[in-house]
Amino acid sequence: MKFICKKDNLKNALAKIDRLVLKQPNLPILGNVLIKAINGRIELYSTNLEIGASAHIGGIIENEGEVAISPRILAGFLANIKEEEITCVSNDFDLELKTLKHKIRIKGMDPKDFPIIPENPEGFYFKIKPEFFYQKLPIILISTAKNDTRQELNGICVKFFPEKIVFASTDSFRLAECVYFLNKEDIGVGYLEFAKNNPFIIIPFFTMAEISRVVDEEMLFSIDQGQIFISNSKFRMISRLIGGNYPEYEQILPKKYAIEVIIDKDGIMDALKMASLVTMMGAGEILIKSSKNDGQLIISSHSGEYGEENSNLEAKIKGDDFELNLNSRYLIEGLNALIGADLLKIKINKERSPITINRIIDGKEKEDETVSYIIMPIIKD
Structure with a gap:
């Protein structure tokens, strides 16, 4: 095998797949990436047997072939050379990489x-x-x-409908739901029949996390024999699905709300970070209460060991005053992940019921109900 390619192209393709490579695999071959020069392009593969991935780049191929080598050594070489063009030549099972100034042979x-x-x-x-x-x-x-003994909670539930797909996840303390509306050009032959016969699947967390890391264009999803295939023009991933039934989370979603609060996202994020400084290393309990007459939301925290903190924020409050104890880490992580929002709408029913947070992205007061973050308050008897 012999091919010539650009350093950055090879480096970027390797970065898309190398996180699947096991550091101490039971099968030694799984500690390698497979590199093929075939059909006019250079293909890279990795797998941990649960998930497989491939990426391809262009180049000048003089001789077709394939090698399986360590991605760690290859990535280190690519990170340290300055030249843009690399010549790669296989010798039995080894791969030799050459530039104008450097040469390395990887067994x-x-x-x-x-x-x-x-x-x-x-x-x-x-x-x-x-x-x-x-x-x-x-x-x-x-x-x-991330590490729940109930395997289904370590994945993302994907529910299929004729006109939309609903993504949901929960760790039992919080829940997120997102809706993606489909156009006719978004679905292929057989989708409607599949949606009718397969109301949901569960995709492993790591699979979707890896896709989110490498996505740069529209992704195509297909499903066959307990596996999901996700691909675009230069990358694809194959993953096993998680079996079992996902919790019927819709039962806990409030149908209506007695209280609504509209507040600036940056303002409440700053207040939450300040409050978390004195609550069990940033993961403890904070108190949120309203003062409707003053148009303020008050966020406070208290620790017998570290002290106390209070922040007063301007807010639009509809409904009665309320008082809630919440986990600061869950709030900070969730609000930080509500991308593209300047304002947030916090919806509350009763003090012992889940609260729902939606982003407001058009500058008005109407929330985006296609993205919802639900968190349980801390109940005190």
Whole structure:
């Protein structure tokens, strides 16, 4: 195998897939990336057997072939050279990389031992624009459980409807839900039948987190035999789905609210960060209460060991005055992930009920109900 390519192209393609490579794999081949020069392009593959990924770049291919080598050494070489053009030549299982000033030989393994990553299935698919991943997915990722014994909570629930797809996640203390509306050009043949027979799937957190990290254009999703295939023109990922039933979270969502608060996002974020300074290293309890007559929201915290803090914020309050104890970390993480908002609407029903937070993105008072963050208050008897 011999090919010539641009350093930055190879570096960027490797960065998209190398996080799947296991550091101490049971199968040594899984500690490598597979590099192929084939069909006029250079392809890179990685897998941990649960998830597989590939990326491809252009280049000048003189001889086709493949090698399986360590991504750590390759990434280090690419990060330290200044030249833009690299010549890559395989020698048995090894790969030699050369520039005008530098040359390195990376020992490899038999590429035939590398697991086969299946091709995308034909037929049924749906497409999602990159704006969803930038503006809506962050709140879903924040709310997903990371190491729960209930495997389904370690994933993202995706519900299918003829005209929309609903994404939801929860760690039992908070919940996020986002709606993506479909156009006719967003769905392929078979989507409506699939949505009818498969009301939901559960995608692993890591899969969606990796997609959000590399997305730069519209992504195409397809599903086959318990696997999800996610791809665009230069990248694709294949992942196993999580089995089981997702909690019927809709049952806890309030149908109406007695209190609504509109507040500046930056202002409440600053106040929450100040309050968290004295609450159990930034992850403790804070008190939020309203003064409707003064048009103020009061955020305070108290610690017998560290002290106390109070902030008064201007707010538009509709309904009776209220008082809530909330987890500061959940609030800060959630509000920070509500991308693109200048104002927030906080909706409250009763002091023991979940509160819902929506972003306001048009400068008016109407909330964006396609992105919701729900958090449980701390109940004190």
